[in-house]
Amino acid sequence: MERNDIESTNQRRGFLKTAALGVTAAACGSAICACGGKDKAESEKVVLLSPDGELVTIDSAHLRPVPKTVHVTNEEARQGIPGRKFVMVIDLAKCKNARKCVTACQKMHHTPEPTEWLSVRLMKDSPDAAPYWFPKTCFHCDNPPCVKVCPVDATFKRQDGIVLIDADRCIGCKFCMAACPYSTRVFNWSEPEHTPEVSCLEYSPETSTPSRVGTVEKCDFCPDMSRAGLLPDCVTACPNGVFYFGDQNEDVVTNGDETIGFNDIIRDRGGYRFAEELGTEPRVWYLPPRDRIFPVERGLDDLPEEIKNRYKDVIGG
Amino acid sequence: MKISTSGSEMLRTFSPQIEHTSKGEKMWITVLVATIGLALYGLYLQIFKGHGVTGMRDNVIWGIYIVNFMFLIGLSYAGAIIAGFLILFKVEWGKPLIRLAQLMTLASVIVGPIFILLCVGRFDRLHHLFIYPRLQSPLTWDVLAVITFLVGSFLFLYLSLIQDFAVYRDSNLNVSKWKHNLWAWLALRYTGTENQKRLINTSRNLMAIVLIPVSIMVASILSWIFGMTLRPGWHSTIFGPYFVVGAIYSGIGVLIIITWYTRKMYHLERYITPKHFDYLAYMMLVMAAGYGYFTFSEYFTSWYGSETWDAQLIDKLFAPDEYGWLTFFANVAGVVIPVIFAAVPKLRKPDNLMVVAAIMVLAMWVKRYLIVVPTLETPLLPIEDIRPEYVHYTITWVEWLLTFGGVASFFLIFTLAGKFVTLIDISDLPKDENVKTQNQ
Ligand code: SF4
Numbered sequence: 121m122e123r124n125d126i127e128s129t130n131q132r133r134g135f136l137k138t139a140a141l142g143v144t145a146a147a148c149g150s151a152i153c154a155c156g157g158k159d160k161a162e163s164e165k166v167v168l169l170s171p172d173g174e175l176v177t178i179d180s181a182h183l184r185p186v187p188k189t190v191h192v193t194n195e196e197a198r199q200g201i202p203g204r205k206f207v208m209v210i211d212l213a214k215c216k217n218a219r220k221c222v223t224a225c226q227k228m229h230h231t232p233e234p235t236e237w238l239s240v241r242l243m244k245d246s247p248d249a250a251p252y253w254f255p256k257t258c259f260h261c262d263n264p265p266c267v268k269v270c271p272v273d274a275t276f277k278r279q280d281g282i283v284l285i286d287a288d289r290c291i292g293c294k295f296c297m298a299a300c301p302y303s304t305r306v307f308n309w310s311e312p313e314h315t316p317e318v319s320c321l322e323y324s325p326e327t328s329t330p331s332r333v334g335t336v337e338k339c340d341f342c343p344d345m346s347r348a349g350l351l352p353d354c355v356t357a358c359p360n361g362v363f364y365f366g367d368q369n370e371d372v373v374t375n376g377d378e379t380i381g382f383n384d385i386i387r388d389r390g391g392y393r394f395a396e397e398l399g400t401e402p403r404v405w406y407l408p409p410r411d412r413i414f415p416v417e418r419g420l421d422d423l424p425e426e427i428k429n430r431y432k433d434v435i436g437g
Numbered sequence: 438m439k440i441s442t443s444g445s446e447m448l449r450t451f452s453p454q455i456e457h458t459s460k461g462e463k464m465w466i467t468v469l470v471a472t473i474g475l476a477l478y479g480l481y482l483q484i485f486k487g488h489g490v491t492g493m494r495d496n497v498i499w500g501i502y503i504v505n506f507m508f509l510i511g512l513s514y515a516g517a518i519i520a521g522f523l524i525l526f527k528v529e530w531g532k533p534l535i536r537l538a539q540l541m542t543l544a545s546v547i548v549g550p551i552f553i554l555l556c557v558g559r560f561d562r563l564h565h566l567f568i569y570p571r572l573q574s575p576l577t578w579d580v581l582a583v584i585t586f587l588v589g590s591f592l593f594l595y596l597s598l599i600q601d602f603a604v605y606r607d608s609n610l611n612v613s614k615w616k617h618n619l620w621a622w623l624a625l626r627y628t629g630t631e632n633q634k635r636l637i638n639t640s641r642n643l644m645a646i647v648l649i650p651v652s653i654m655v656a657s658i659l660s661w662i663f664g665m666t667l668r669p670g671w672h673s674t675i676f677g678p679y680f681v682v683g684a685i686y687s688g689i690g691v692l693i694i695i696t697w698y699t700r701k702m703y704h705l706e707r708y709i710t711p712k713h714f715d716y717l718a719y720m721m722l723v724m725a726a727g728y729g730y731f732t733f734s735e736y737f738t739s740w741y742g743s744e745t746w747d748a749q750l751i752d753k754l755f756a757p758d759e760y761g762w763l764t765f766f767a768n769v770a771g772v773v774i775p776v777i778f779a780a781v782p783k784l785r786k787p788d789n790l791m792v793v794a795a796i797m798v799l800a801m802w803v804k805r806y807l808i809v810v811p812t813l814e815t816p817l818l819p820i821e822d823i824r825p826e827y828v829h830y831t832i833t834w835v836e837w838l839l840t841f842g843g844v845a846s847f848f849l850i851f852t853l854a855g856k857f858v859t860l861i862d863i864s865d866l867p868k869d870e871n872v873k874t875q876n877q
Contacts, residue, residue: 234824241821256818265667271576272562272569291565292488292558294498295576301667303816306495307558310487333487334558395817398667430821 192347194286197325200278206341207281208257209364209373209385212409215240215253216360217419219427224357225339229329230318235306237339238354242419242431251434252409253419255362257354258283258304258339259394259402266296266305275336281368281403282341286325290335297336301398305338341365351376360413368403440604444863448608450703451859456611458856466852469845476842479835480555488558490835496820497813497830502555504805505843508687509549510583510659511680514652515688516542517590519720521645521652524597530716533708533861537695539594540860541688544850546587548843553579555839575661582655589651593644595623599637600864603627616857656681663808669739669750670812679731686724687801690775693717693794695851697787699860708861714787721794722779729772732804750815760811763803771800 217240225231225238237258244251260283267277274290277283297305312331319330326343342352350356355363356376366373366382373382385391389407420428420435440448453459458466482490493500520538523531554560570577602624606617627633657677664676673679696717700709736754739747753759778784778793810830814820820828854860 239821241818269574269576269665271571271574271580272565273571274565274569289562289565289569290559291562293556293576294558295574295662297495297498298663298668298813299666301817303496303818303820307498308487309489309494336558400667426823429823433819433821 191322192324192326194325197284197343198276198278198286200280200282201343201346202279203369204280204346205368206260206343206346206403207366207368207373207382208260208341208404209366209382209391209407210255210257210404211362211364211375211389211407212252212254213407213412214360214414215255215362215409215419216414217242217253217423218359219423220357220359221255221354221363224353228342228353229327229331230314231331231337232313237304237306237337240419242416242434244434250409251416252412253416254406255354256302256304256394257404258341259302259400259404260341262401262403263399265299265301265400269295269299271295278343280343282343284325284340284343285328285336285338287328287332287335287337288323290332292334292336294336301395301400305336307336308333440864441866443866444604445608447708447861447863447866448604448610448859450705451855451861451863452610454703454855455605455857455859462852466849469849469852472845473842473849476839476845479838479842482835483555483839484560490833492826492831492833492836493556494824494827494830496816496822496827497810499556499809499813500830501806501832501836501840502552504802504809505840506549506552506556507659507680507805507809508802509545509552509843509847511656511684512688512691513542513546513549513586513590514656514681515685516540516545516692517586517593517648517652518685519688519692520593520597521649524641524645525649529867530713532865532867533705534692534696534713534717535597535865536858536860536862537699538688538692539590539597540851540854541691541695542590543594543854544847546583546590547850548846550583550587551846552839552843553583575658575665578658579655579662582651582658586648586651586655589644589648593641593648596637596641596644597862597865598858599623599625599627600629600634601858601862603629604864605858652684653681656684663812668812669744669747669815670735670754670808673735675731675734679728679735682724682727682731683801683804686721686728687798689717689721689724690794690798690801693721693790694798697791697794700787703860705861708866711787714790715785718779718785718790721775721790721797725772725775725779725797729768729776732768732772746815746817750812753811753815754807760807763807767800767804767807769800770796771804 219240221238222236222240226233226235229237231237239256241254241256242251243254260281262277262281264275264277264283267275267283270276271293272289272291274287275283275285275296292307294307297307308331311333314330321327321330323330323332324344326340326347328337328340331337345352351365351374352363355365358375361375361377364373364375364380364385366379368382371382372379373385374380385407386405391405391407393402393405420431454462479490491500491502516538520535520542522528523535523538554563557563566577566580572578602620605620606624610617627637657680660676660680663671664673666672693714696709696713699705736751740751743751754764755761775793775797778789814829822828
């Protein structure tokens with residue numbers, strides 16, 4: 121499991137690096153472009169996964185700039201991956217608010233720290249109910265209220281079930297934010313501060329990065345990872361295997377460790393969808409927090425004060 | 438073209454404003470332009486620094502800009518509906534009010550849409566609305582509706598102006614050449630033949646017939662920007678009619694203020710009599726009752742049903758340490774007081790009505806604020822954020838600048854219109870006897 125984590129994160133990192141370099145080579149003819157050959161000069165070491173499954177460390181100067189491995193056209197990004205129906209299952213019994221998913225997501229999408237496309241909330245359904253940790257992604261609804269209201273088709277539903285945003289088309293009306301009942305979407309209120317390397321990445325709705333000022337963004341289920349045959353970073357980053365990601369058509373979900381039938385786990389563990397009565401038909405399922413592995417208080421350990429304060433209303437004090 | 442004696446008398450009343458710009462007026466215009474200048478600075482900040490300069494954040498994604506939009510665009514619908522009814526039903530006493538109502542529409546339909554654009558993060562991409570339009574979106578409906586209404590209301594105003602333009606053209610008003618030529622051009626060679634009269638009358642009536650339902654539709658579409666979402670306080674079946682009534686109601690308030698001011702300013706006591714204020718007060722009374730009824734139904738049903746999400750909103754609206762006082766003000770000053778002043782004959786005096794209307798208009802603005810902001814502060818999943826600006830919306834000075842700029846533009850358009858046309862239709866005045874009877 122641990123090893124798995126390292127492997128895939130590293131692979132991902134290596135992949136990103138390669139991608140960045142590829143773009144560097146492609147897009148840096150103009151003087152305004154800030155992404156010079158800085159990486160090469162610094163001669164950083166990167167860890168890559170070799171074709172025969174070995175982890176190798178090489179000098180980034182030796183990397184040959186190649187175009188982004190998984191490059192899709194805007195059309196393809198709007199279509200989705202043929203034959204798939206992505207689905208996520210989140211096991212609330214295993215979550216202890218380790219926040220690894222949150223930071224992994226921020227890192228992967230180059231979002232600044234206070235911006236959380238994926239957040240872990242402390243829920244208490246009624247005064248007498250026991251509180252529990254509730255990781256919340258975009259639900260990628262099958263009847264998405266956000267998509268209905270977008271006036272320019274900047275946010276759209278794909279045939280593989282994913283709801284994406286095209287930040288190059290979005291006019292920033294924020295209507296989708298008003299329509300989303302789950303407060304999933306975030307807006308870029310000012311020019312995002314990116315490193316030159318990140319700003320030079322080629323934007324695609326599938327990577328949702330780099331963010332654009334005055335547009336909306338959110339959790340994208342990492343379709344670029346799926347295209348590369350990898351799991352989203354939140355799934356692999358979670359030390360407790362809370363997130364299961366998979367394909368409903370194939371009836372299989374995995375948290376990287378354990379692979380199970382989607383229907384089986386939903387049936388056996390009493391899977392449900394959040395706020396079913398809203399009729400939005402989420403693609404994210406939850407397994408109720410019974411037989412928990414950790415007491416809920418564990419989630420408050422070692423939290424920075426400002427994050428702990430968020431939960432004040434729920435835990436009291 | 439020949440006009441009636443009262444018409445030429447009226448023209449004489451307005452001629453000083455059309456012929457010269459007095460010192461006072463110049464100052465007034467300077468103040469307005471300066472306010473607009475400051476607003477442009479705010480706009481510059483907002484465009485170049487991003488929307489972070491406003492109080493809007495991820496929960497309260499729309500602030501007073503959309504409140505101003507709802508308010509102003511509501512005024513324009515109200516103006517069209519009121520003018521339309523007065524024309525269609527040939528209401529003799531209403532004739533001196535038609536032009537004022539139409540000018541109110543003109544000013545607000547120009548300024549209002551600017552405020553919805555201010556809510557948009559990417560000005561540079563507005564053309565996307567036309568190159569990638571999506572008919573499913575209530576926002577697309579609204580774009581279409583506002584454009585339709587804008588064109589319609591311009592036409593409507595113009596049709597009621599042609600006869601006047603001909604009068605100005607043929608008068609001996611001492612104005613600069615361009616103004617005279619423009620009048621002549623706009624008058625479309627109108628000379629007042631029977632045929633021309635009939636054509637203008639028919640088309641004006643037709644426009645009124647079209648514009649009344651169009652106004653109702655567009656006001657409803659505006660309400661559906663809110664009504665189509667799944668949020669408490671918004672997702673309501675009565676939102677369409679609620680907004681229509683709210684628009685007409687605040688429109689009457691503004692019309693009372695404008696009428697009072699015009700009457701004082703141009704000494705029109707002979708044409709605009711206390712009777713007019715009585716009639717306006719009756720309209721206000723009916724609309725206040727309707728609006729109060731809708732508000733009551735809204736609050737009462739959500740409170741009684743007390744679904745968790747609804748109840749959270751109602752608690753917020755009525756808690757004295759949250760929105761309680763604003764709710765109180767919006768409903769007392771916005772409904773109760775106007776009803777009392779319109780219903781009690783002793784209180785129903787032009788000056789009183791003007792003050793009541795001014796407070797009521799403010800209260801109706803606050804009411805829109807209460808529709809937008811508290812709901813956005815009450816998401817389904819309680820806000821777990823400790824950045825205070827993400828939890829509570831506070832209006833920033835940039836937003837105030839732009840709001841005052843909008844108000845100044847409204848007045849500027851009105852003032853400039855008064856330099857170019859008479860504020861009362863001089864070719865279609867009530868019969869002289871009528872004026873007399875109303876004076877008695
Ligand atoms: S903010 Fe962007 S994605 Fe959202 S509705 Fe408006 S245009 Fe569409």
